[in-house]
Amino acid sequence: MTTHRSRSVSPDDVDFKDGIQEVDPVTGYDTTGHRWNGIRELNTPFPRLVLVILMLTFIYSVIAWVLLPAWPIGKSYTHGILGLTQEGEAISGFVAIEKTRQSWLSRFDKPDFAALAADKLLLAKAMPAAVRLFEDNCAVCHGQKGTGGPGFPNLADAYWLWSGEPKEIAQTITVGINSTDDDARFAQMPAFDSLSRSDRKKLADYVTALPQGKTSAKDPASALFADNCAPCHGDDATGGLENGAPSLADHSVIYGQDRHTVLTTLAHGRQGVMPAWSNRLSSAEINLLALYVAQLASKQNERTK
Numbered sequence: 668m669t670t671h672r673s674r675s676v677s678p679d680d681v682d683f684k685d686g687i688q689e690v691d692p693v694t695g696y697d698t699t700g701h702r703w704n705g706i707r708e709l710n711t712p713f714p715r716l717v718l719v720i721l722m723l724t725f726i727y728s729v730i731a732w733v734l735l736p737a738w739p740i741g742k743s744y745t746h747g748i749l750g751l752t753q754e755g756e757a758i759s760g761f762v763a764i765e766k767t768r769q770s771w772l773s774r775f776d777k778p779d780f781a782a783l784a785a786d787k788l789l790l791a792k793a794m795p796a797a798v799r800l801f802e803d804n805c806a807v808c809h810g811q812k813g814t815g816g817p818g819f820p821n822l823a824d825a826y827w828l829w830s831g832e833p834k835e836i837a838q839t840i841t842v843g844i845n846s847t848d849d850d851a852r853f854a855q856m857p858a859f860d861s862l863s864r865s866d867r868k869k870l871a872d873y874v875t876a877l878p879q880g881k882t883s884a885k886d887p888a889s890a891l892f893a894d895n896c897a898p899c900h901g902d903d904a905t906g907g908l909e910n911g912a913p914s915l916a917d918h919s920v921i922y923g924q925d926r927h928t929v930l931t932t933l934a935h936g937r938q939g940v941m942p943a944w945s946n947r948l949s950s951a952e953i954n955l956l957a958l959y960v961a962q963l964a965s966k967q968n969e970r971t972k
Contacts, residue, residue: 768796775951780833783958790958797959800952804944805960813963818922818939823963826919828854828911831964837957841950843943844911851943854911858936859895866891871929877904877916878924 689698691709699708731737735747746752771792775783783789802811808819815821820828829835829852842848845855859867873888874896882889893902899912906914913921922928922937944953 772796772951772955775954778834778837778950778954780837780954780958783954784833793955794959797955800948800956801959804948805956808941813960815921820913820921821919822960824919825964826906826914826917828906828913831961833954833957833961836960837953839941840948840953840956841943841945844941845938846940846943848943848945852911854939856912856932856937859933860935862891862895862933867930867933870895870933871926874904874915874929875924875926878918878920880916 689700689707690696691698691707694709694711696712697710699710701708732745733747734749735751736744737747738745771789774786774789775793801813805813805822809815809822810819813822815823825831827835829839839852842850842852844852859870862870869888870891873882873886873892876882892904896904896915899910900906900915901912904915905917906912913919915924918924921939922932948956
């Protein structure tokens with residue numbers, strides 16, 4: 668096996684001919700005069716465009732250092748001549764958005780719900796904001812579509828404890844239910860532990876059968892229902908709008924209407940709480956939310972068609 672060693676190169680291995688530096692015939696550049704293993708080294712100039720870009724970058728950095736926040740100084744930093752900060756820009760942007768928002772939101776300050784509902788252009792502008800208000804404040808309990816869940820009522824159906832009119836909904840949002848507000852709506856299902864276990868079982872069977880319409884006045888449990896439940900839930904078990912008693916004759920039940928759940932309710936009672944939102948939301952936001960919630964039932968019906 669034959670090996671070849673590269674010839675050592677020295678700076679004296681130059682490429683001058685008769686004292687004149689040669690020019691590369693392909694590129695037109697001068698050579699440096701050196702040849703490295705037969706390869707001529709070109710004296711290629713540094714690209715002018717790169718030099719211009721580097722100079723502009725340097726000038727920009729100097730200007731930015733002077734005008735904008737740049738250098739840390741202990742716990743603070745240089746604010747620059749313009750005094751611009753991301754925090755300041757964010758606040759300015761928020762103020763501008765809020766000013767635009769208030770231009771139409773202020774119209775909801777007066778609870779003239781009929782006039783507000785009739786203004787289609789206003790609602791078209793306001794409903795996206797109403798959706799965000801609902802998702803930020805209500806969806807955590809009532810669900811993103813308002814369909815509720817265990818312990819939280821469905822807002823997207825036709826059954827209400829205190830009417831589905833926007834005025835009543837706004838009142839509920841404002842003062843809450845069993846909340847700390849002095850004007851809070853009150854609703855409580857007491858524990859019927861005074862009844863015997865046998866009577867509670869009969870009542871549970873009766874209540875469980877109500878949504879299916881399988882009850883009868885001849886049922887011995889109907890007398891138990893009339894004595895213990897009808898004062899709040901009504902003789903026909905459709906609930907009471909003034910006392911917050913839910914209907915037991917439909918399938919929209921907050922806690923469930925299977926036998927085990929009804930027995931638990933009879934034995935221990937129920938007292939759900941909805942906080943008052945008057946300290947968090949403005950009156951205009953509450954009225955806008957009330958209009959949105961009042962429309963949920965019709966929107967739910969459209970989605971299920």
